[in-house]
Amino acid sequence: MESAKYKKGLKRRQSVLGKKYVENALVKTTEFDQDFQRFITENAWGDVWLKKSLQFKEKSLITICLLAAMRHWEEFDLHIKTAINNGVKKNEIAEALFHVAIYAGVPAANTAFRRAKKLI
Numbered sequence: 001m002e003s004a005k006y007k008k009g010l011k012r013r014q015s016v017l018g019k020k021y022v023e024n025a026l027v028k029t030t031e032f033d034q035d036f037q038r039f040i041t042e043n044a045w046g047d048v049w050l051k052k053s054l055q056f057k058e059k060s061l062i063t064i065c066l067l068a069a070m071r072h073w074e075e076f077d078l079h080i081k082t083a084i085n086n087g088v089k090k091n092e093i094a095e096a097l098f099h100v101a102i103y104a105g106v107p108a109a110n111t112a113f114r115r116a117k118k119l120i
Helices: 002-016 019-027 033-047 054-071 073-085 089-105 106-119
Strands: none
Touching: 002 019, 002 033, 002 073, 019 054, 054 073, 054 089, 054 106, 073 089, 089 106
16 A cells, blocks of 8 residues: 555656656666655655755755766766756756866866756
């Protein structure tokens, strides 16, 4: 049985990543990773992404910077696409990536700019 937190998280996850993307991820869920899918839906999407102190665009930009800094490129690409779909402007992404260059290194920012440019 799904918890209320899971249901709220699923709704937010779908609103950020797109219903089709989330449904595809859930269809691929197996016994091996079902607990992990529940965990990220409840905690990332049902808690952190539902907090109200930061605006939606700010959360997207923070996420993009963190993923670039840690060089998690598959997730970075996903969040670039969703940020644009959710109203983050190209110049806002570029400015955020300058912060990556200063605080996480030019190589990470260089790769992030190259990947974002292809997706924008």
